[in-house]
Amino acid sequence: MRQEQFVARHQREWLAFEQWLDLRGEPRQARDARNHAELADEDVPARYRRVCEQLALARKRGYSPQITDRLQQLMQRGHNLLYRTPPPRWRRALVFVLADFPRLVRSEAACMWIAMALFVLPMVILFVLLQYQPELIHGIKAPEEIASMERMFDPNDPRHRLGRDSGSDWYMFGVYIMNNTSIGLRVFASGLLGCLGPIYVLIFNGVDIGASFGHLQQMGSADPLWRFVAGHAPFELTAIVITGGAGLRLGYNLLAPGRRRRVDALVEAGWKGAKICLGAALMFFIAAFIEAFWSSIQSIPASVKYGVSATLWTLVLLWLWRGGRGSTDEA
Structure with a gap:
């Protein structure tokens, strides 16, 4: 698959995952008020795994650093949020x-x-x-x-x-x-x-x-x-x-x-x-x-x-x- 086709196919889900990551950094009430987010919290683990798979695929196919760097950043941000240590009780x-x-x-x-x-x-x-x-x-x-x-x-x-x-x-x-x-x-x-x-x-x-x-x-x-x-x-x-x-x-x-x-x-x-x-x-x-x-x-x-x-x-x-x-x- 050519790089342009790869980006066109997955661009929307990258944007949705990126938007979710941005919203997770805001206060809770602000996130609740912004109903335009396309990605629900329960869908995030599956989406994170897809980003990891897409990063591995992009590296294997030798896509440009702009694509691999973007996917690497999304993967790292997702990992930091999903696997961070919960705050003390x-x-x-x-x-x-x-x-x-x-x-x-x-x-x-x-x-x-x-x-x-x-x-x-x-x-x-x-x-x-x-x-x-x-x-x-x-x-x-x-x-x-x-x-x-x-x-x-x-x-x-x-x-x-x-x-x-x-x-x-x-x-x-x-x-x-x-x-x-x-x-x-x-x-x-x-x-x-x-x-x-x-x-x-x-x-x-x-x-x-x-x-x-x-x-x-x-x-x-x-x-x-x-x-x-x-x-x-x-x-x-x-x-x-x-x-x-x-x-x-x-x-x-x-x-x-x-x-x-x-x-x-x-x-x-x-x-x-x-x-x-x-x-x-x-x-x-x-x-x-x-x-x-x-x-x-x-x-x-x-x-x-x-x-x-x-x-x-x-x-x-x-x-x-x-x-x-x-x-x-x-x-």
Whole structure:
């Protein structure tokens, strides 16, 4: 085969392989946005082997150095990408936490905003209503729940001026992890019931929290509660909203798969939602740690508690807003 025929026959696949190599050097989100690439990742190993065969053939036939040098470069670049040592696990985990997770959350912005509205609005509405109609609390919570809540956050109780002993702190740390994570997983998994599942769970939790705060605030006993939740609320409440948004996406894909098969749409949302829930689980873990070892210390001045809370809210929101953004990966 003449050199011109050889080049004409394989030029397109060389260009596609070269384009794939170029895209692999860019940030992930930029590669995802450039859908003009002709070569899929799963086809690359076979294409790499063909380049190696074509290089050997070009050398055997004595083709010009321009052809052999080009194929040699493609082969070398492909080898470096396909057989490079994967980054350490701790680095991959760090990249996921700092960059991939915030990008995943932002990629489902519409669902996240809806989840926040479903969670926050009932909370705020109940809190305000109970300041004017305190008797509404009896239609929301059972009498024993109300009595237990009032005893737990009684500002005249001397226990609220001291922290727990170290053994109790570790015990409560485990309790908080189980409780918080179970709430997040329930919100996400309820998406398998359609969008009504996450909607119900988000509204229910919003009503429950708003009723608790509203009742104690109306009684004038809310100070211990405000100081208790101030530290861990940035992580815990935000994680509930995030898992709720992932659950809404799961339910939406189940109900409206579009042109995809329903099972394919569900698998796609489930896989993405599982990664979002993994990041949210870390947030629940941090919230449980703060709740067990910081929030319980009522002797710390309120100004310090609220100052720390404001700092954590700022850091969490900046992380979700800016995390993983780069000059080329996101607008």
